[in-house]
Amino acid sequence: MDAAPLKEHLKQEGATLVGVGDVTIALAHDIIHLNRGIALAVNRGLGRETIEMLMKLQKAAEAWLKEQGFRTLLIPPDSDRIKGKYITKLYKFVSHKTVATCSGLGWIGKNGLIINKQYGSKLSWATVLTDAPLEADSPVTESQCGDCDLCVKHCPSGAVTGNIWSRGEPLKSIVNYEKCRSLKKERRLFEEKPNCGLCVTICPYSRQVRSGK
Amino acid sequence: MADEAKKKEILEKLKNSVIQYDEDTCKEAANEAVEAGMDGNEAIFDGLVAGMEEVGRLFEAQEYFVPEILMCADALYAGLDILKPHCRQMDLGVKGAVVIGTVEGDVHDIGKNLVKMMFDVSGFTIYDLGRDVPLDKFVEEQLKTDSELVCLSAMMTTSMVGMPKVIEKIKAKNPDCMIMIGGAPTSKELADKWGADGYAEDASNALKEAIKMVSFLKKLRDEKASKQK
Numbered sequence: 001m002d003a004a005p006l007k008e009h010l011k012q013e014g015a016t017l018v019g020v021g022d023v024t025i026a027l028a029h030d031i032i033h034l035n036r037g038i039a040l041a042v043n044r045g046l047g048r049e050t051i052e053m054l055m056k057l058q059k060a061a062e063a064w065l066k067e068q069g070f071r072t073l074l075i076p077p078d079s080d081r082i083k084g085k086y087i088t089k090l091y092k093f094v095s096h097k098t099v100a101t102c103s104g105l106g107w108i109g110k111n112g113l114i115i116n117k118q119y120g121s122k123l124s125w126a127t128v129l130t131d132a133p134l135e136a137d138s139p140v141t142e143s144q145c146g147d148c149d150l151c152v153k154h155c156p157s158g159a160v161t162g163n164i165w166s167r168g169e170p171l172k173s174i175v176n177y178e179k180c181r182s183l184k185k186e187r188r189l190f191e192e193k194p195n196c197g198l199c200v201t202i203c204p205y206s207r208q209v210r211s212g213k
Numbered sequence: 214m215a216d217e218a219k220k221k222e223i224l225e226k227l228k229n230s231v232i233q234y235d236e237d238t239c240k241e242a243a244n245e246a247v248e249a250g251m252d253g254n255e256a257i258f259d260g261l262v263a264g265m266e267e268v269g270r271l272f273e274a275q276e277y278f279v280p281e282i283l284m285c286a287d288a289l290y291a292g293l294d295i296l297k298p299h300c301r302q303m304d305l306g307v308k309g310a311v312v313i314g315t316v317e318g319d320v321h322d323i324g325k326n327l328v329k330m331m332f333d334v335s336g337f338t339i340y341d342l343g344r345d346v347p348l349d350k351f352v353e354e355q356l357k358t359d360s361e362l363v364c365l366s367a368m369m370t371t372s373m374v375g376m377p378k379v380i381e382k383i384k385a386k387n388p389d390c391m392i393m394i395g396g397a398p399t400s401k402e403l404a405d406k407w408g409a410d411g412y413a414e415d416a417s418n419a420l421k422e423a424i425k426m427v428s429f430l431k432k433l434r435d436e437k438a439s440k441q442k
Binding site for chain 2: 030031033034066071073085086087089090
């Protein structure tokens with residue numbers, strides 16, 4: 001099934017990038033029938049507006065697919081913060097990063113974030129899973145960070161290990177989130193926004209874009 | 214009073230929005246029902262629950278799987294939240310309160326939550342103890358609230374073994390209390406052996422059992438209504 005009309009539709013609705021991936025290898029048993037992942041990305045600053053935009057895009061994708069009799073499961077952009085619903089139990093089984101790599105939209109960089117060749121790590125993501133047999137894009141399976149280690153050098157908490165991501169080695173630790181979090185905690189005492197975000201801004205792929213506002 | 218055609222349309226919309234796990238439409242339909250002055254109980258039972266019955270059937274036919282059921286449940290709750298304040302006190306001869314929870318050592322609560330939902334639509338008062346609940350807490354809570362029903366859930370054989378202890382303690386203090394157990398490792402035989410009154414195998418079966426129970430209530434209500442005519 002041709003995915004181009006859906007992608008076109010979502011881009012017109014405001015998506016920066018849309019990819020379709022075969023996510024069969026990454027799915028838990030209970031959701032294995034929804035083996036196409038649609039990765040949606042928006043290149044705006046992380047904020048309420050961006051999240052609302054992504055939710056709107058998800059709904060647009062859902063409406064499009066349901067109209068043709070297919071099923072969908074929406075994984076919202078801030079899935080870790082949503083509580084109190086039944087379906088939230090399943091959110092943790094799907095990672096936006098996995099869907100993005102399966103859709104060929106980027107690799108997981110040394111900074112632990114998706115790096116897209118055009119937009120770097122300055123993207124916010126949402127996912128729609130579906131059983132529609134959409135034609136899948138070819139996945140990215142290896143890191144393309146190469147020798148670049150700017151994020152390793154500049155991380156103020158020393159959390160970036162420098163390990164290189166590969167789809168074949170899913171258990172390798174890339175970022176020490178404990179260290180990253182401890183810095184956040186420190187910063188929260190005297191700053192409103194505790195995220196340092198250096199690993200995003202230092203990435204050469206990110207630096208080539210100005211945030212689209 | 215809402216006219217019949219409009220009423221039927223709204224009920225159909227409620228039902229389909231649950232089957233289609235469409236929260237927004239379900240809210241919309243629930244609001245329409247309220248505006249049209251429909252009876253909240255009718256909207257819940259003939260709309261939302263009717264939809265959930267079909268969802269149960271689709272699950273059995275292996276058309277729907279766990280994620281769909283969960284999303285349907287979310288849609289149902291979206292409608293229920295709106296309709297609940299507009300319900301008359303149900304008069305079915307079953308005044309109900311239930312203590313429910315997943316037993317100590319176990320954090321799996323999808324099945325428990327689905328069962329809770331069906332109690333919720335039936336107008337039971339629910340004392341949800343959550344998951345990983347110390348065994349004595351069930352006994353205490355039952356005594357404190359004087360609930361007619363206690364539901365125990367477990368997903369693992371290691372946590373399941375706590376169930377007979379709870380059953381024994383509750384029955385010793387309050388022999389009239391009904392106890393239902395559920396979860397993958399439990400069975401009809403175990404339920405009988407431990408002296409439990411009801412049993413459901415897993416989340417979907419729990420849903421089915423709970424639907425059966427609610428359908429039974431619905432039947433009672435209909436019979437009562439027809440007698441009054």
